[in-house]
Amino acid sequence: MADTAESTLHTFTCTARREDHHWLVVCDQYPRTQIATRMLSRAAASQRAAIASVLGLTADDVTVTVVPVLPDDVREHLARATQLRQTATWTNRAAAAERTVAARMLWRDAISLRDIGFILGVSHQRARQLLAHPSKRDGGEQ
Numbered sequence: 001m002a003d004t005a006e007s008t009l010h011t012f013t014c015t016a017r018r019e020d021h022h023w024l025v026v027c028d029q030y031p032r033t034q035i036a037t038r039m040l041s042r043a044a045a046s047q048r049a050a051i052a053s054v055l056g057l058t059a060d061d062v063t064v065t066v067v068p069v070l071p072d073d074v075r076e077h078l079a080r081a082t083q084l085r086q087t088a089t090w091t092n093r094a095a096a097a098e099r100t101v102a103a104r105m106l107w108r109d110a111i112s113l114r115d116i117g118f119i120l121g122v123s124h125q126r127a128r129q130l131l132a133h134p135s136k137r138d139g140g141e142q
Helices: 040-055 072-108 113-120 124-130
Strands: 010-019 022-027 034-037 062-068
Touching (some): 010 040, 022 040, 072 124, 113 124
16 A cells, blocks of 8 residues: 555755855746755755745645756766766776685685785785685685
């Protein structure tokens, strides 16, 4: 059964444009519902209250997404930053997987946890974590 709170939730998108020393935030669905705020971080809460008041709802029944209008060059840099973060996330995961493989290969070759940690530049405790089950090595040190 669906939650009744979800069925009464109203979602709105608002566009924020910088004007002098404040942001003018306009509800896309109800353009007459506007607020001005100095801090964009406060825009959603203020606009949520304004929309709720106009529609006769409680602020809890309203969800607002604020989309700031930014210069093209800023948007381009932000898009590039997002791409680079995604690449970095993938690269970090790949690097971690390679470190784990290296640690397991060293363990297989009867290298101690302390030496594995030294080689990888981590503590022997972290080396143990990299080796999901280090005690499986035949006759080796743990």
